[in-house]
Amino acid sequence: MVEGSTSTLTTEWVVAWLRESARVVSENRQYLIDLDRAIGDADHGENLDRGFTAVVKKLDDGTHPATPGAVLKLAAMTLMSSVGGAAGPLYGTALLRAATSLGDTEAIGPDDVAGLLTAARDGIVARGKAESGDKTMVDAWTPAAEAAGTAAMAGASVAEVLAAAANAANAGAAATEPLIARKGRASYLGERSAGHLDPGAVSSGLILQAAADAAGAQE
Amino acid sequence: MNVGLVIVSHSSKIAEGICDLAREMAGDVPLVAAGGLDDDSGVPLIGTSFEKVLEAISTADQGAGVVLLTDLGSAVMTAEMALEFIDSDQRLRVRLARAALVEGTVAAAVEAQSGADVDTVTRAAETAIVALDPTELEPFVSHAAAAPGEGGSQSSTDGKPVEAAWELPNPMGLHARPAATLARMMSELDVEVTVNGVDAKSVMLLMSLGLGQGKVLTASAAGPDAQKAIDQIGAEVASGFGEL
Incomplete structure (x- = not known):
């Protein structure tokens, strides 16, 4: 784990985060498909797996951009062109906004982590026009961004900030089960959407957990 | 020079079919389908593609502007993203219509055929009625x-x-x-x-x-x-x- 609040993350963390995201999405591909089959169109696992596989391919293609922001932007553009479903523009916007919040920063501190997660959350809200409690990705990202902000303010390390965000995202995802969907394909089901986890919130938890694991593994 | 239309659908068949339908009434209107998603090997999938939408906008724009019409959810979001990425000059003449896809496209195409400007074409799409008694x-x-x-x-x-x-x-x-x-x-x-x-x-x-x-x-x-x-x-x- 990262020691102390002075430690920072670099481009290598972003690359490791994206690779770990691809790994956990692929590992949970069928799980996400099954969740989405219950209340959606059964494509979330397949779409995300295709998208992150394309991202890894771009990273494997040789030289990736130097800064964390530029790598996030590359990933965003790749997801937008390869995912196909709503997750494409949503995760694409999230990573683009995260990239913008970092600018040319090369060393990401705890406040930067909280800032990029908040920017990503705001991007998802702007793109999907969903609010908390609508049974969407927002229900994972909003608690994650808030937990990250609180942890950073309290002087936590980057790894601790990311761990707080991941825990909050996973708890938020679990809390979508009783909700009635008000956005996305599941909203067509109305009350029948209650009793199922939201696939987008679950994948958001996986991806934020990947971010935390990548930071823990980096040191 | 007519306003062009871009049809963004999860399905290439829907997008192309609607273009065929509208073309019957609007032979001079650039009607461009941006439907579905192609995987690595070119196999068509259900979904929407940011790249396809960007390409379609540039094909449909003859200078008079473009109206985008979409089907469900991610089609709208993908179209919105594309609008954020086109250059600011072109952005001034591109609209995203909040319209029923089939009815809106036909109404917009007929309006565009008559030489109407991009805002009039958008309004035609948006006022096309979904359900008729x-x-x-x-x-x-x-x-x-x-x-x-x-x-x-x-x-x-x-x-x-x-x-x-x-x-x-x-x-x-x-x-x-x-x-x-x-x-x-x-x-x-x-x-x-x-x-x-x-x-x-x-x-x-x-x-x-x-x-x-x-x-x-x-x-x-x-x-x-x-x-x-x-x-x-x-x-x-x-x-x-x-x-x-």
Whole structure:
């Protein structure tokens, strides 16, 4: 784990985060498909797996951009062109906004982590026009961004900030089960959407957990 | 130079099918399908592609602008993303319509065919009605016998609507082009006007009446330009919408 609040993350963390995201999405591909089959169109696992596989391919293609922001932007553009479903523009916007919040920063501190997660959350809200409690990705990202902000303010390390965000995202995802969907394909089901986890919130938890694991593994 | 349309759908078949449908009524309008998603090996998948939408916008834009029409959820989001990425000059002439895909596209295409600008085409798409009550389409016209072929009208000095009825003389009746012409003429007037009970400023509603040759068109207008509206409709009908 990262020691102390002075430690920072670099481009290598972003690359490791994206690779770990691809790994956990692929590992949970069928799980996400099954969740989405219950209340959606059964494509979330397949779409995300295709998208992150394309991202890894771009990273494997040789030289990736130097800064964390530029790598996030590359990933965003790749997801937008390869995912196909709503997750494409949503995760694409999230990573683009995260990239913008970092600018040319090369060393990401705890406040930067909280800032990029908040920017990503705001991007998802702007793109999907969903609010908390609508049974969407927002229900994972909003608690994650808030937990990250609180942890950073309290002087936590980057790894601790990311761990707080991941825990909050996973708890938020679990809390979508009783909700009635008000956005996305599941909203067509109305009350029948209650009793199922939201696939987008679950994948958001996986991806934020990947971010935390990548930071823990980096040191 | 006509406004172009981009159809963004999860399915390439839906996007292409709608373009085919609209093309029948709008041969000069650039209609570009941006449907589905191709995987690495070119296999078509259900989904929407940011790249396809960007390409379609550049193909459809001949300089007069582009209206995007979308189906569900991610199609809207993908279209919004594309709008954020096109250059700011082009952005000024591109619109994303909030419209029913099939009805909106047909209405927009007919409007674009008539040479309307991008905002007018967008409005045509957005005012196209989704659900029509079939009983309203062929209303019982109780006074039809009073004026077939004549165009008898009454004045409107006391605020009562001006009404008139005519029999359609041209073989094609009130098809897409005349519907677009009428709707545009009425939109330019300060008037509330209906034709056979539907809003005469709506291309789609006029077309949905399905008024063929020999059918009676009854117009009712109220407002400052009421008489002008009735006169203009009467002149159009009498000339068979320029087709006689």
